[in-house]
Amino acid sequence: MERVYNFSPGPSQLALPVLEQAKKDLLCYGETGMSVMEMSHRSKMYTDIYDKAVADLRDLMNIPDTYDVLFLQGGATQQFSAVPLNLMVNRKADYLDTGNFAHLAAEEAKRYGEVNVVASSREDTYTYIPDFSKISWTEDADYVHITQNNTIYGTRYTSLPETNAPLVCDASSMILSETMDVTRYGAIYAGAQKNIGPSGLCVLIVRKDLLGHAMDVCPKLLNWEVQAKAGSMYNTPNTWGIYIAGLTFAWLKSIGGVEAIEKVNIEKASLLYDFLDGSKLFKATAQKEYRSRMNVTFVTGNPDSDAAFVKAAAAEGLVNLKGHRSVGGMRASIYNAMPLEGVQKLVAFMKKFEAAQL
Numbered sequence: 593m594e595r596v597y598n599f600s601p602g603p604s605q606l607a608l609p610v611l612e613q614a615k616k617d618l619l620c621y622g623e624t625g626m627s628v629m630e631m632s633h634r635s636k637m638y639t640d641i642y643d644k645a646v647a648d649l650r651d652l653m654n655i656p657d658t659y660d661v662l663f664l665q666g667g668a669t670q671q672f673s674a675v676p677l678n679l680m681v682n683r684k685a686d687y688l689d690t691g692n693f694a695h696l697a698a699e700e701a702k703r704y705g706e707v708n709v710v711a712s713s714r715e716d717t718y719t720y721i722p723d724f725s726k727i728s729w730t731e732d733a734d735y736v737h738i739t740q741n742n743t744i745y746g747t748r749y750t751s752l753p754e755t756n757a758p759l760v761c762d763a764s765s766m767i768l769s770e771t772m773d774v775t776r777y778g779a780i781y782a783g784a785q786k787n788i789g790p791s792g793l794c795v796l797i798v799r800k801d802l803l804g805h806a807m808d809v810c811p812k813l814l815n816w817e818v819q820a821k822a823g824s825m826y827n828t829p830n831t832w833g834i835y836i837a838g839l840t841f842a843w844l845k846s847i848g849g850v851e852a853i854e855k856v857n858i859e860k861a862s863l864l865y866d867f868l869d870g871s872k873l874f875k876a877t878a879q880k881e882y883r884s885r886m887n888v889t890f891v892t893g894n895p896d897s898d899a900a901f902v903k904a905a906a907a908e909g910l911v912n913l914k915g916h917r918s919v920g921g922m923r924a925s926i927y928n929a930m931p932l933e934g935v936q937k938l939v940a941f942m943k944k945f946e947a948a949q950l
């Protein structure tokens with residue numbers, strides 16, 4: 593069986609060199625005589641893997657020493673709770689509602705304090721990012737929460753709002769796909785299963801001065817300061833997940849880092865959007881200015897044609913193109929590990945499908 597081009601929104605395709613290395617290491621990692629899954633997380637052989645993963649991520653994203661890098665569990669969703677539990681000193685925060693996950697993050701935060709949804713594109717099925725200049729920020733907000741790429745609706749921030757309160761960013765579906773100026777953020781978190789590695793793991797990059805203000809009720813495991821002091825090992829971390837993440841970071845470095853992959857990502861997205869803009873059958877759903885480079889959403893306008901397309905594409909080895917159940921249509925998730933050829937194949941197939949329909 594050949595490997596397919598997997599356009600899944602997550603868990604998504606991993607880079608082939610990462611899987612090949614993991615396969616090589618599966619029974620015996622280096623000279624250890626055991627698999628990474630069988631190592632003590634406190635052993636030297638494992639802490640070396642951990643330290644290299646952290647160092648490589650710092651290198652890839654230019655993360656200053658004033659920030660901690662943590663590998664946490666519970667995916668990005670766990671951080672919807674951890675963010676308010678760690679940062680709500682005044683029990684107030686501003687949220688921008690730009691998609692399903694942004695909405696869920698705000699709803700969860702309401703359990704812990706006052707949440708002001710200061711801008712929302714919910715009424716327009718999240719087809720754009722709201723205009724920051726029209727926002728009135730809450731004066732004593734503890735933070736401002738954004739979701740920089742909206743995985744389900746296929747939109748992305750093309751700039752960041754200027755805020756007095758620290759910016760907290762769910763970067764799950766865009767981390768490492770484009771350069772980010774980490775110093776613009778108080779905290780960045782990302783579930784791993786889009787651009788990094790296996791699900792269940794979450795990367796957190798947090799400014800050190802924001803630690804130490806967690807609420808008393810904050811579970812110890814969700815307390816960022818506790819985890820920072822323990823080097824992400826207050827309990828047994830997702831050792832295998834961190835190892836795969838480390839392989840992905842090493843792979844990304846080997847191909848030129850974030851700057852290099854960003855160019856490829858722009859090329860892939862342009863190829864697909866240019867085709868969509870010229871198509872008589874398919875139509876992109878996100879507003880042009882805010883189109884995601886990672887999740888390309890489109891429709892034919894006819895649910896039966898959509899279903900026929902998804903089925904026919906799968907038969908060609910182009911799988912998981914169905915849109916999220918809440919919006920229908922199609923979505924091609926083209927994260928870092930999707931090679932340019934995958935998108936070329938997809939566009940060629942779309943052309944063929946279109947010609948046969950019209």
Ligand SMILES: *Cc1c(COP(=O)(O)O)cnc(C)c1O
Binds near residue numbers: 602669670693741792
């Ligand atoms: C996938 C995703 C999540 C959810 O991640 P889990 O790891 O399943 O908790 C949250 N936010 C965004 C932007 C996502 O793309």
